[in-house]
Amino acid sequence: MQYTSTRNNSLSVSSSEAIAAGISSEGGLFVPAEIPHVTPEFIEALVPMTYIERARAVLSLWLTDYTKEELDAYTEGAYGSGFSSDAVAPTVSVGGNLNILELWHGPTCAFKDMALQLLPYLLTGAAKRVSGGRETVILVATSGDTGKAALEGFKDVEGTRILVFYPEDGVSPMQKLQMTTQAGKNVGVCAIYGNFDDAQTGVKRIFTDKLVKEKLSAHNMAFSSANSINWGRLVPQIVYYFSAYADMIKLGKIKNGEKLNFTVPTGNFGNILAAYYAREMGLPVNKLICASNANNVLTEFLTTGHYNRNRPFFTTVSPSMDILISSNLERLLWHLSGCDSDKINELYDSLAKTGEFTVNGEILEKLGALFAAGSCDDRGTKETISRVFKEHNYLCDTHTAVGVSVYADYVSATGDSTPTVIASTASPYKFSKAVLEAVTNGKEPCGDEFSMVDELEKLTGTCAPEQLKNLKNATVRFDKVVKKEDMENAVYSLLGIE
């Protein structure tokens, strides 16, 4: 199976090459030139399987230049231990019509672990084949969860270094502590003055800068990306949509062949794009419901066809979705435009120059058939956490609550009774302050992060993940903050190659 670039259709690379490079040299994203298809028998066979077995079945369809032995070892390494649930990503029915796919049982308590526990294996495997022994430098821009998950995935992985940039005031206190206390010999963390889009734009600029590339090359290093622009981030995420479907059959909620909706709290459009690929592969999916917070650029786009990032940026209680440039949308638009890279270049030139673009009627129609979209502000988010806890005794985090709220609006507006699975993307204990406020009906929480964790445990009878509680006594190793223009220098300094 070959991959090409959203901005250069004449390119053809293997999955290893796409994963090793992260982003195509002209700035496009790697996309599959064709999409593998599954049969109902393939799906039926997943039902009795473990998560690892399901992962092997799905991944082998996409990563055709990896051997079976490689994929067997990688999936075992990624999902064999390190997840606090035997099911890895369980689908739980919490009551009413709420079915929740819990994607946060990994080491960093957010859904990013689902991909980032596997990516280091995929990348080092790829690097062996394509980059001839050079050290791989993973550069990450994070809105909070990717950074930590990437640090955990790559720490002390031989042949790799990992550098993470995050917005100084754009992550939760728990997220910040998780990163600034990171252990490992090959890790670096740096804050920037700016928001996530500034960090992401800076990282993309560094990736495509020839001078930086030459300098790294002189030190026998090459960049790659652990952001969801890397195909190796997306492909592990396709697995859990198949897994959730199989679990819904197991739970007796659907029969094989019946359609499901997926509701996905969305920021960079990576998680929901994986659901799109699952659907294109033949998983019976009705609607993909895209849930945004107050940064509702995607809600507007999916309903009008007009993408406009010229709008106020809101810092919300669901910070991992505080994004106005949803990178992975480019991949979807490439597919929906009939693989037309000229069209993508035109749209993204416009986005770079004017901050907006509008797609044609044909694409808008396809978007409408595939997606529903909605948004939920902070107040609605907290009300939803409170309501779900009261009604179902289920505590969800702020991002998941955005999904639950948008799904409820969708059902009211459409009457659609298709069984639905909502992706739950983080442990509530990563966002204790907002969650505590929600379950105490708006009382301003007092005390530090860890006393809030204690109080939330007491009030709800749930348990905080050990790895979050242990941060209380961890030492801060990284406290540098730089201007966004100084990110290049920060990279040199973190790598020790000034």
Ligand SMILES: *Cc1c(COP(=O)(O)O)cnc(C)c1O
């Ligand atoms: C990253 C993240 C999201 C958004 O996922 P995308 O793939 O960027 O759309 C949602 N919730 C949480 C908790 C996250 O960490």
